[in-house]
Amino acid sequence: MSSTNETLRVPLQRLAHGRTGDKGNVSNISVIAWHPDLYELLVAQVTEEAVARQFAYRRPQRVTRHLLPKLQAMNFVLEGVLDGGVNDALNLDSHGKALAFLLLELEIDVPAALVPLLRQPG
Template identity: 75%
Template sequence: MNTDPNSLTVPLYRLAHSRTGDKGNRSNISVIAWHPALWELLVAQVTEEAVARQFAQRRPSRVTRYLLPQLQAMNIVLDDVLDGGVNDALNLDSHGKALSFLLLDLPVQVPGALVPYLAGPR
């Protein structure tokens, strides 16, 4: 239970930006904090379980998170989310950048003390 009256729930894109790529039926999404002060919050809330829930409709067979603390970044690998891969899929919208936008919509609870570090309107 959150007891901070100044906390906000915001989409992940307010805390981080992303890059993405794909190989076969695997999507690789990086998440990079906008500010180092947000890093620990990202580690705590952008977990493998949270990402798996966010991508539930894509039914990943596995979600693996790799932390890169010196860069305040993480790499998320989602297996079996690309409809068989770019060359096999009829659904081009499920590839590349579209999946990073889905991840960047993940809700994150931000304590009031970190709100000044968020990107976008306050």
């Protein structure tokens, strides 16, 4: 973690938690803010482009974000990331259940004023 210009760069897991689901070759990942005041920061930085970069090695065909502001959450639909789906994949995680953890490693810049709202590591 580095601190520059009164911001702290931390993994997304300090700001939010996630859940993963699948259907065929499509994974969906929900990201839910730990605190309502962190939601706008998530909206600004956890974009379709940022998620596509985070999963570049899985070569998603498309990444779509759905915002759920009343829940301080968002849902990402990643098409073509499960190696063909449960019945076709040789991947040990053919359901993609671990993909939420990969997304939660995305680094986020947090203004100093919001640092007290972050979850502590570990």
